[in-house]
Amino acid sequence: MLSMVKRDHLTVKSDLKLLNKVQQWFDQFCLQHVSQLGWSEGQLYRLNLALAEGFTNAVRHAHRALPPETTIEIQVSLWINKLEMRIWDHGKPFDPNAIAEPEPGTLQVGGYGWFLLRRLADHVVYERSTDGRNCLLIVKYANEGQGHGA
Template structure:
């Protein structure tokens, strides 16, 4: 069984203005641990974009009726073959499979973020945890896992 090589955790309030702080924290992690392992700038850009989409979705949708001081927890775990980002929110759960995929050339209100996430990452899972939080898991396989 593979073990975690590096990990980090960040807790922030549910405020869009904190997106910069979240992305800078993630970029620092990438500079320290991913760049020297051969991850490309393009992979890191895609992961940062996926993180931004997941965080803003938690703020805008999951926490929309909750106080701004409701926290969002973010975990980053680097394994030998992949990077995992977990974004934990306290909102009501939803079923992402119930979102209709936008047809090319048509307009649709909402739902684009979920499809963007699935195109940026190798695996995206959204589930309710035993502690009544939701977890968005974003997985990207590295050089060894491709």
């Protein structure tokens, strides 16, 4: 089993104005730990975009009816061969797999974020945690495409 290289976490209020803070925190983590392992700028850009999408979904959808003081917890775990991001929210549980994927050339309301996340990462799971929160798990492998089908 491969050992973890580094882990960090951030807890922020449910406020879209904090997106820059979240992305800067992630960029700093990548600068200090991830880039030395040979990850490409493109991989890190896609991960940052996935983090932004996950965070904004938590604020806009999961926490829509909750007070802005409701926290969102983000954890980044770096392994030799992969990076895992977990974003915990306090919203009502739902099944993102029930969202129809947009058909090419058509317009639909909603669902694009989940569609985008699945394209940016190798593995994406959104499920209810035992502590009553929802956890969005985003996994990206160091070698492009290593985790597809996992």
